[in-house]
Amino acid sequence: MRYYHRRQLGIGDFKAPQDIFVADSGEIYILDSGNGRIVQLSKERELVRIIDGFVVSGQMHRFSQAKGLFVTDDGHIYIADTLNERVVHLDEHGDLVQIIGAPKSPVEGIIPDSFRYRPIRLVVDSSRRIYVVAEGQAEGILQFTPDGEFLGFFGSPRVTPSLADVIWSRLATREQRERLALFLPTEYSSIDLDERGFFFTTIAAGDIVRTEPIRRLNPSGQSVTRRLGFTDPVGDPQWIASRFCDVVARPGGLYSALDQTRGRVFTYDSSGYLLYVFGCKGKQAGAIDVPRAIEQQGSYILVVDEGTNEVKVYKPTQYATLIHTALYYYQWGNYEDSARAWEAVLHLNANYDRAYCGIGLSHLLNGRLEDALRYFRLGNDRAMYSKAYRLYRRDVVDEHLGKVLTVALVIAGMLVFAVRCGVFARLWRLIRGGYDAADKAMQQRARPLKAVWNWLKTTARGVFFALYVIIHPFDGFWCLKHEKRGSVPSALVILLMTLASFIVVRQYTGFVLNPRDLRELNIYREASGVLVPFALWCVINWALTTLVDGKGTIRDMLISSSYALTPLIIIYLPATFLSNFLVAEEGSLYYLILAVGAIWAGAMLFIGTMVTHDYSAATTLFTSVLTVAGILAAVFIGAFWLVLMDQMVAFIGDLYTEIALRL
Template identity: 30%
Template structure:
């Protein structure tokens, strides 16, 4: 590299870290950021912008219930973009059509289908399933809101006596099996079958972190002492959803890693239990992922209630964008008091319920986010060449977006253009990729210059031995080859041998 010497001179004279230019948009009350592969934070232009809210005068007075929402805790958007809002403190489900107009309420009339503090909902082609927390049951309605059946606490010896069946969220797979999260459900999801609601087992439980001190305690302590220890419980599963391929996504709280899991049929996490949310663990602040929504290309958007941030990950758990924040008295669209649920519609709009302000905010993708999604989707499918054009457009909008550099790097690497791949990997701060491309370049260089390399090594070896011989002869001739080696002896007269 001929440039580096110029950098030496420049670096000596220029002090100060280059600050990234701030991208502030007056109308959006938050900054959008992402993390690069070196885990460094960088700002990007807005990926999602708030463009409206629903929740005020939502329910017409003739239906009998209150007009506004009270403590909305779950949202569900079905394949035809119908939207269901779990209105917890009003004890009802509000059903809206694709244009967000009121259709009906479910579970408000007295009778067997009346709800008491429901918390979760799942809707498939035939039924509406509601986690009726206050009544300790799952209530099932048909699509027109008529009560059909319920699932109570499963009658099984496998659940401990003290276990309270208080379902909070649920999802249903293609077989009709129910996957249910419960209050303080550290055992994981409860799986019930569709016919009689029989208990099928637990699914996707978190593990207890185990450390050296626990190990020593277990070795050293007596049984009585061990009983007195505070029981370590695994983190609880806070939410669950299922995608079109039958993969089950969960969010967990009180866990050090694996806050978001993408579980296959066997209950294995396909994302590898990474750390999600903020890159730093803060004192007295727990990462509180409350809900997750997965769009049609597999991007996962999760809400973190502690900070009010919305984190969007790609289908392999790499962070695309993070935005949002806590409402610190500004009451601006785009900030949250306590985000409780998130849903995504077929156009990729995000709906985020806030259980304190009792509103549902709507966020629209910007052109930038659409480009990133398109490029990343192709990239994830391994169509690196096709994704190249989109990544270039992304870079045109934001030259810092590291995923674009990574995408271009992989594309060039696949094509065998190692030099460009090297450059792009460096911009993407991907050390492994950089090293791999460099290895290729080095092999190529050695192949092309094998003659020169071997000759110069040979010449060097000959020169070394020849030089050594000449040197020895010279020393021997002068006769001062030997001087005293012991330190004591050399102290008095070292000035001669300097």
């Protein structure tokens, strides 16, 4: 890393530098805001000239806390002269071309009465239209013609109040609404122009800063930011939110954003994948104290540090160079070399998901589908895995469909022949005879063994009776209660099978449709997610129905509720198997099957409650709603007591520590 400071350039100290721009020619322009000047350096980073003002009608004008700078291809310089509330346009010689003051519109209401024009960043497109970011303004980016005529606001972020804000605004009194914060679009803090004429912007503050702190706008002002990475391009996704103060568009659709919170630089590709991060906050070598602006010169990254009054130059490491090389080869269609570059990246960082995805993409484009699937899975890229699997599945079906149909026809013919010859009937009689013989033998054994056998037999019959219940729910639940066709052990077996079904769904759903981390399976958490709601339903429903002339006991509720879950077992397991053969576009079929199972189980639970308590449909609906409300209340109270107990334990621990230290 290198620095630009007075000892290198011989121009005195920088003072609060705010922006930097690298022209297509390679020349560097540094906005030394505190000294009111622009320092121009050559491509070799040697001093060319200093612009500390301009002449108007024979009088010298100075810059006042200017914060933004842009240079066109022909050397024209645009300065966001912040405290003077103007944009200054100079030609390639540093002479004044025009001054663009505060915007004016003939249409009333376009510009708010409270609008204050303090430009902080600006860019100029290929048509010489000027786009200005103003400090503290939420209307959007100001757009001017080449002659400085105001055209309107551009790219205003959408207002997205939360549901709670909307509800509260409806319920609040007039006085309360007057004190509520206005739902205003979020203000921009920086802007840059990429090679295709699209705008990269950063968001200064507000709700959108957490979800969309970097926006890529098309010439119409619509956000076209791609977010296909494992996390959105938001900087740090899990800790204190990053606050980006500047962004630079780089060749090939890449962009790097400067985090003001931690002094780090995040680099993303055109799809929103995070490529690498570097930098930290501080005054030591390599750190950034008060980040202000970022720019690129060739393969180097230049960062303006207001805290140390320096421009810091970062050279790419071997790791970053390999990543850029892999992306470059891919964009030019050289997929083999791209894959080799990604493999070199993996030698440096075996946990780099983007490298696996890059290798998988190279295999996909070269027709090696099985290798592509393997690398997409390693890279955790479900979207590309789905595309590769669609092609692989088509090839497999085309190759083996004839064989599969032939085998299926042979098996079907054999089954028809077996049925006509009575093979299955004889097989059933053989199995039945073996079972009767075993049952007769067990009845002659000692009493404990006989009791265990009878218990297992009764439990198994009760479990199989669930198949009758889900087809004939009214008769089935009536038999469960009055004829004792079910038992508590049978109900517990069904409940455990339901729990197992949820675990199977979590662990064995197809990769494309399963975003969970399979390594994070927690049996206790999964069990509590099924057993706790089930127990609360049984207990609270029974407690409420005792007050509404319910005829069922807690035992009846346990059995009927367990049997009502049988559709989940029957539906979820085949759906999980099927999910391994589906692509992303067919995921709706999988979720539809799961929804059918859940609705079927819900209907069974409703009918079971109605039959068990001898209720009408209306009474059952009423008690079910009360039961759900009771469950929510119980969960709230339980969470409250857990938090309270945690606070008490922490207090007692602190008290004990304090006493022990004082003694």
